[in-house]
Amino acid sequence: MIQKRLSIALAGNPNSGKTTIFNNITGTRQKVGNWPGVTVEKKEGNINKSGYDLKIIDLPGTYSLTPFSIEEIVARNFILDERPDVVIDIIDASNLERSLYLATQLREIDCKVLFALNMADVAQTRGIKIDDKKLSELLAVPVVFTIGNKNKGIETLLKAAIELAESDSVTPKKRKVKYSKDIEDSISKIERFIENHAADSIPYNIRWTAIKLLEDDQIVKERVLEKTGKIGEDILREIDNQRNFLVDRFDDDPEIVMTDERYGFIAGIIMEALTTSTQQRVDISRNVDLVLTNRFIGFPIFIFFIWAMFQLTFTLGAYPMDWISSGINLFSTLLAHVLPDNIFKDFLINGVIAGVGSVMIFLPNILILFFCIALFEDTGYMSRAAFLMDKIMHLIGLHGKSFIPMLMGFGCNVPAIMASRTLESEKDRILTILITPFMSCSARLPVYIILAGAFFGAKAGTVIFGIYLLGIILSIITGRLFRSTLLRGIDAPFVMELPPYRIPMIKSLLIHMWDRSKMFLKKMGGYILAGSVVVWTLTAFPHNISYTKNYDLEIEQVKTYFQTEIEAAQEFDNALLAQKRDIAIAELITEKKAEKAEKSFMGRIGKVVAPIFSPIGIDWRASVALLTGFVAKEIVVSTMGILYAADEREDSEALKNALLSSGMTPSAALAMMVFVLLYMPCVATLAAIRRETASLKWMIFSISYSTLLAWGMAFLVYQGGTMIGV
């Protein structure tokens, strides 16, 4: 038997407990993705209930359906175009008045609505009593009480939803918001006009369309024009007449008057359905805020929390990171022993496993970070962090919440960019994503250590600090620049609710953490694998290089030479000779590697692009190192190790000496550090940018902007430095 399918959409204000209810209904059977074309998270889940196949869709949390933010547009379009069988409006019972604003808008759209009065227990302890029967009667909507975090009332809610979906009740005309006489007159005039001229071509409820047109809703306007063609223009002319009349009458825009009147209508309902006991209770949340957003200790506490998150993510995360890394090494070594020496083996170990491994080792960081962020969000601290930081971030044209992703960037740009999800405005999100790579991540540090250590000696620390500072300054300048050009438009208003503090549910935290981490693994994995395979191919081919010397033969000769020496020498000299022999062999091997790298495609590319890098003082070897840094910035050091024919360990004096004797000047070294700080993000970061902006365009933009900026800054540093003779 085929089960009947019903779709149920969950709508509601942010912080109304909507996600908790969604998690309770669907459990782990949820799919997380993005709404098409936008970066708003879309969650859905399928469950079976009393013989029905229910598809539950979690709409973005919104305060209204006025299409200002992308979330509101997504939520409204879903209800209008996908026509879910039932919309459940999740209402924070302790915040009824404001919640009813969205509810009245849902009632105006022609869809079957059901109210879930959530957090009924919280409301009760706050002395709020809601007469559900009265509310249900006044709005002609079924009402169910729920306590999301205790999983109470969910069964009843689903039953009520199924019942409503199956009932053929048309939403009654009455019991909707009634506006004042002048506005109602205008609405009915427009309604009549539409009915007479284009009734069939309007896809939505006519009264609703009339209301939206009167409110000057651009999206509905466009839709009407699109559907009705010529007549649409007449309709819009009629709208203009009515709007002018109302503006004249009220001395304000109709949409403002109507917002006011909706709240008037809500006030009436509140009077009848809600009683508040006057008894004052201790407001725990307010007391917590006396400490957490305190004038003096608010910032220190905030810094402590951020520090703790950083420590957990990167210090605690380092342990499992090590385990995974040794696991991968063990696996590689094992394969190296088992497989015969050939190109396939090299590909598998240095291409595939190294590539996939470089993603896998981030997993502990990502899990911990997302757990911390979920904790901040679910407790309500995130909005306090934004409250504290907004003044500072606003200077860059950003929202207070941008602070967290930018700070995380110092650890690793990948989770940092993913953390930008917490920003509500798409422009803020894109801007944050574009400037986060300038926060110098931990992978870039080894490069600075080598270069600064080799060329600046005792001043190395100051130089490295200066590099970090340069990143911050350029991010501020970039932020301001983009804010006033590319991503112009009204700053997202900082109208932000500070929800009461809540004890988070561990289940929600885990679901949150896992969903986001899973996405990281799935999407990033592909990109990084592809990137490392490309770099591997370029360094491994052509396979048959004609070397300038026969290294294998020379190694053999060295061996035989020392063998005879050892045999001839006294016993106590043997160890010394063996050591000499090993050094000689190692030198030959590094020399061979260097020549191989030089003659590989990568080396040839390096020589081709060298002219581009010569104005910034970087030779072909360093250019190749920068190119391979595309896979992961720490690779820059090991590539330099190979090409400058030195030991590749980052603390190695050999590489420093090799660099010093290679003709690189201090200003060239500084230019290279600046370039590493700024140039295009590594492949994992690019994958994150692509993913989070949902656009290839922004990814390419990020590559071009950062690389050009890097070149420009490095040019200034090198040429400037050379001029003053450094």
Next chain:
Amino acid sequence: MLLSEMKEKQTATVVRVGGIGALRRRILEMGILKGTEIQVEKYAPLKDPVELIVKGYHISLRVEEAAQITVENVK
């Protein structure tokens, strides 16, 4: 008096919400309307934004946004 001139813990009644376009409407939609009782809970440590209590919940606005709101009966 403007909302942005109020001191912490003072209450007042909203007379007019000024400003333009989306921001103004957003403020209204959040329930800050003519006649609404409003209390200044606190200013952020850097004096901006400001936390308000309106219709029983807490909301924050930037000071420049609060400067668009005229209030009376400040207590």
